[in-house]
Amino acid sequence: MLQYFDLANAWMLLPASLGAIVLTLLLVWAAKIPLIYNLRNLQIRYRTTLLTAVAFTMVIGVLTFMMGFINGLRVLTQSSGIPENVIVLSQGSTDEGISTLAYEDMSDIAQLPQVKREEDEPLCSREAYIVINQPIENPLPGRAKRRLLQVRGLDDPRISAIVHGFSLEDGGEWFSAAGVRANPAPDQPPMVEVILGEGIARELGADRSPEILANAKDKTRLTTGDTITLETRTLYVSGILKTGGTTFDSELWAKRSVIGPIFGKNNYTTLVLKTKSPEAAEELESFLTGKDVDNKYEKARVNAFTEPNYFKSLGQTNLQLLIGTIFVAIVMAFGGIMGVMNTMFAAISQRMKDIGVLRLLGYGGWQILISFLFESMMIALFGGLLGCALGYASNGYSMTSVVSNGPGAKAVVFRIVVDAGVIGIGLALSLAMGFFGGLLPAQSAIRYKPLESLRG
């Protein structure tokens, strides 16, 4: 069932939570119990109120943080696909890492009429996707000694940039037709020109030794003109991609014919085609995969996805994490509910006489129930809002993780996204905890008869 839960729609929980707060206030108003009575009671028992609220803050703070992490991965995978683009992999492959495409098949597919053309050239990007197990030169204490570096070998970076819709930051330039430039160091092979995504520029920039960092143009990340060493080769950063928070943020682009042989990958893995419209992309996907039996591509057997579908499939990890987080949140919330129940049962037993007086004054059972529910929900709201604020403090924090669709995986750099949806989930869970934690004690309060209550 959880696969139908989309964090993109979670923002609806925010107005729903606000609606629940307004509804509670309306009920309190209808119950004609002065608000100040409940608020004073919370204030008098401030220690218990605060302790209960702290439990809520911890539960909601952790939930908001974890959801922000998952949401960051979701935003990353969902913003990575262009609806007009179709990714072609070899038959049966669902991941670039295990795909092998023949050059003649790619040439034939590129000439299909569905593929958009510019200056009579098909807009297609021929690519070799390579994952490198890179040793980290200056690992920080406690940090990993290697990382999975994603390298994309391209034939023509300009065409690839048009297909993927990226441009370079000011001052950068695409790598040359040769893909290499002269090395100023004597007797060294030429430097390999590379383009870096913003995320991996930050990650690789953190590897620099203090001496290099002292003279660096940009201390937070690598930038145009910087060099790094990989294998035995020096790489020259000729530009930084403006990837706008996509999975390409974590990639290093270079000339395929140069970078492929260095790492023993001479074949192509991926063909990305630009079509005229999202509908045309879906049509091309059906045509290439043979979904439409009357109109299918016969010359080669390949696997094809529209980019949004492909990147959506990489969100499988998110689903596992989401399930895990929701499970932990529910169990922690249960613990929190026990805490608020303790508080409310104690509040009721301390205020038995108050209840008796209220009943004698003509207040009905439902009004007493609303009064106590209001208190528990106020504690929940206070603790929940603090928890959301705590979680929000992590918004925008840079993290690394893995997105996967089963057989394949991509290491990605992304930012935690605590948006309205995540805040909505935190607030809704907090109010639900307050409601369920307060309901049982409040119900027990209305069972007392007025004289019974006055006797204590």
Added chain:
Amino acid sequence: MRFLKLILRNLRRNILRSILTSTGVMVLVFVITLIWSILGFLDRATTEKSANFKGIVTEKWSIPSQMPFSYAQTLADGAAREPGDVSPEDSMTWQFFIGTIDKANIGFNSFVFAFCMEPRKLLTMMDELDSLPDGPKAELEKAVVAMENNRQGVIIGRKRLEALNKRVGDKMTIFGQNYRNLDLEVEIVGTFPPGRYDNNSCIHRDYLNSSLDSFKAKTGKAHPLAEKTLNLVWVRVPDRDTFDQLGSQITSSPFFATPAVKIETASSGVSNFLAGYKDLLTIFRWVLAPSILITLAVVISNAISISVRERRKEMAVLKVLGFSPNQVLWLVMGEALLLGGIAGAISSIGTYYLVNKGLGGIPFPIAFFSSFPVEDGALWWGAAIGLITSFLGSIVPAWSTRSIKIVDVFSKVA
């Protein structure tokens, strides 16, 4: 003993509060037991052993590692070429075959991820399978013999069999996904013991290699991956020194030039593979687990605070009766410690048996691990967590009882 009776009587007096607090402790200890078990397992997998080393040989740079199968024998010998060179005690080759049994509906229920290897090595080299108790070991041995007698035989994990809707004895075709146009006809001859390999399969390496030969004979050209079929080689050495010498032999061998290879300890290999999940695991360790512990302490602290506030008169009476402030303090702390310790112990011991015996592990797929056992340490973790958080949660409210003045309490009563 009288003190303990008094504590028990106090806990029984507000049974509802005791139940609510202990339930809170139990659910939170349950979560922390699961989290610590996952982290403990991964810590062990990434901690270097002092003896009985397993080394992993892979392609030096690329992932997935794809070496020619011709490397296998030389690596199994440890690339020994000079007198005095060392050889591994045992070795195992790994080739991965990813496929589907339903080309029209490629998905979770048709997906097969198989290791292609020598069947006998499952019993001597494979983590956890090399140290099975007698019953499961005999069952696995039977399946291994069946695979040796029928190289089209496969062993498949129980959960995968269930997902594929197959049973032992069934035959099926696995359509290659990483090996394009290479389909394997197999017969299921056994299953793995429940646990770590629930979603994996094992195919006889000879069958994969002969299928590649048949592909060449049929199409007239070698399969595009024919020279890249060897993904990993595991070697076993007795100690660190032998491992270092073996590493030097392998990395300096001219035989492994294109592609170059690297050797690392199994723990280092797993650690590198988990590098992508490092931030997530850091969150588990330093955010999630401490937050739960704090919540736990707060829930206990709240319950004890309420209890102390409600019983100020009673504590004043105890002091009148001759109880010292420290005795009153320990009376309150004793309630918290007893409640927390027992609830924590019940929770973690229950989790241990429920998850390990009932569920076959914690189902949390990360990297190449599909589920995690609850650690043996969980048998005492719960009691320890309960006692420590109860101590921390109750120390302040319990300390406050020391300052209860008899005069103040009774003057208010008067």
